[in-house]
Amino acid sequence: MAQVHLRNVVKKYGAVQVVHGIDLEIQDNEFVVLVGPSGCGKSTTLRMIAGLEAISEGEVSIGDRVVNDLPPRHRNISMVFQNYALYPHMTVRENLGFSLKIAKRPQAEIDKAVDEAAQILSLADYMDRKPGALSGGQRQRVAMGRAIVRHPEVFLFDEPLSNLDAKLRTQMRTEIKKLHQKVKSTIVYVTHDQVEAMTLADRIVIMRDGHIEQVGTPLDVFETPANTFVATFIGSPPMNLLPGTVSGDRLALTDGPVVPLPPQFAGNVAEGQEIILGLRADNLMPVGHTMPMEGAYAEFDMTVNLSEPLGTETLLFGSLAGREVQAKMLSPRPVKDGERLRFQLDLTRCHLFDAKTQQSLR
Amino acid sequence: MSRFRPPAWFVLLLPAIIILAAVVLVPLILSFYSSFTPYKLTRPETLYKWIGTFNYEKAMKSAHFWAAFGRTVLLLTIALNLEMLMGLGLALLVNKVTYGQRALRTIMMFPMMFSPVLVGFQFKFIFNDNVGLVNNALQSLGLTDRAIPWLVDGQLAFIAILTAEMWSATSVFAILILAGLFAVPRDPIEAAKVDGCTPWQSFRHITLPYVMPFIYIALAIRSLDVARAYDIVQIMTNGGPARRTELLWTLIGRTGYVDAKMGYANAMGYISIFLAIIFTVYFFRKLNAARSELGMAG
């Protein structure tokens, strides 16, 4: 029983408000990732859940208890910090057992819990070393081990992988996912890396400037972004955004080609409305190098300025309507810079946003 | 033609070595020699009379010497410990302040600027039984109507001296420990909070180990010049009345300059030097131990 509820949570530092009334319900055993650019308030929110920052307004509850004024030790949580926050003067074993020792548990129980955690995270060989003698990945695992020995109701992760190199990060990501399957706990995880968010989360919470922009499963937020911010933040390369105007059943892209109005938006737009067309690289490909497209699609010519071969595909950078546009080429062939190609655009998979509100027109 | 060229480090260190040899080492050798003679300032020829360890034996047998020795060790132990604890407390108080901390730090350094001899006079004045601040305050508040003989009674005088010494040196500890507190990373403290520590537990298990090296630095620095307490004591009581606050240093000073018994005074001086060196070495060792505990050594 450990849902986490945030009701209209606000954080102010003096006159500066950094979190503007967040509402969020996190279910028991759910893995929720808070993601957003730095300064969006995601870490502050996590730290309010942990009890490391005072809550200015609103209410946070864990399980069925309101915890607003409770110190962290009464919240039955554990946290993994960005810089691991290991105790440098204690061995790995002491680091892992510290919270249980503080809780005055019997030594036998501490040993058992520590050994179990060491087993899960394959730390057994380093138990008597101090953190200073460990590599980054090992420290990371100790930090996670320290969190799991307590069997808390809620795990909090504050950008735990951002200090690791790319390869290790991928590996630890998998381990965290496995860990969640094993320990079955509620997890709130903060990251600025949308790939981490996509791969780990049951539900993603995308934040910007102290507001929640969208909450949804990874596929939800990828397939139906609520606004242009989410659209560009989630997915790599970021979604291409092209301004244009509705004219009949067509879209006139500013200084660019005219394409048919995507049929799924037909009823949601007015004549002459200023819109933004959102288009992922995966849905914009040179003719002959595409996935088979069903339904509506459009074609136009575009000059390729630059290409980045990635092996199974090649990223193409062209310009359309005066903006840089990224496209993809499947089963690639060499492309010369400046080469003009005919592109196909999958209208059924593209997005429309209102130019003024930046909100999705779906 | 090859010429001997001393290594650069030696050349760089040479001035320091020369001046220390001239001003400290040579006189110390001289005093070491004279401690084996009955040298009196008034009779120079006594410098050449060898009397072996007579002066040391005399000191060892002297009740005055042992009383002063015991009192010195007691004063140092109590003073250093209390200063350390109060300095730690003060540093923790100031560290918690978010607004106006700079001003507080500046105020904290105030006593450090006072010459010990001035501190001596100042507290002699404050503890004056007739017109002193303490008695005046106690009397005005109606807590007592008699003049408490702060500097006359042996135990009270000890307390008065201790107070003066602590006033002048606690802030050294506070400043250094505060610097230590600034250096404590925030993460482990927060981790400890989440791990279930009460504020006391996170202080005891996390903050204190981090601050320990700084405490030992402060102790080491202080033990380097504990003898500055001589200035305070010399002014406040000069070991009196009737030797009731006699410390090793005032005893040495009086024996050497007033009684002119240089040989004997130097013998006791050597004992005081060893006492100081033992304190200093002890704290430097502790410092290194605390440092390697945190993996800072090297």
Next chain:
Amino acid sequence: MNENLQHRIRARLLKVLHFVTLFIAMAIICVPGLWVVLNSFRPTVEIMAKPPVWIPNELNLDNYRAMFGAAGEGGVPVLQYFTNSLIISVTSTAIAILIGMAGGYAFARYRFKGKSGIFIGLMLTRAVPGVSLSLPLFIVMAKTGLIDTHLGLILVYVALNVPFTIWLIDGFFRQVPIDLAEAAEIDGCTRWQAFWRVEFPVARAGVASAGIFAFLTSWNEYALASQLTRSTFSKTMPVGLRDFTSEFTINWGGMTALAVLMIIPALILTFLVQKHLIAGLTFGGVKG
């Protein structure tokens, strides 16, 4: 909600307690010093009044006038003492800094046999109590005619300050990456130029704080000065304080005025470098 309320009340109480304790602590730190300053503006009669006068009736500069005019009671040559103190402290500090910089650089940049031994040896010379050292120094200086001279006291203070100066400056030079000097040498500097143009400017703060420390030590030293100076031509201010005492009485008014004169330069210097001071002590120690 009850649980929350309890914790909120406790947090409030702790905050109040913290404030009160801090206030009392700061008061204890300030009062004895401010008392001295306040008394320097009061007539001696009022300071010594019984029953005590808590709120000053009149504040005046009489004590200062008497002090500088040398006409008041006692006629202590304060200006002469001030000059002595200034000459001795400034000269000894300058020399100690030069010697300390050479020594500190040697410890920070060179590896040699017995390094830690020599270092500890230098430090221990500082642990010799002033009184114990003053006895043999008195004999030596009396023999060499350095007693009661500026030069004698300057030499003593240089020796007193060198170990600590070396410690501080060593700590600061360690903070200067060695690559910096090497880069300068590759750029065509000699080692000497590299030191003055690159390493010294970076470590300047440390040198400054070591200088202040040395100055304060010399400025405030009493145990040695009281034995090694006799006449007005070499007495420093801490020794001069004693001129206000006679067999049974103390001229508190005059003394507090001299005390203020002693404190002011120390005050200014300390405030100027307080940040570096702390950094210096802790760099030298912790990262050593």
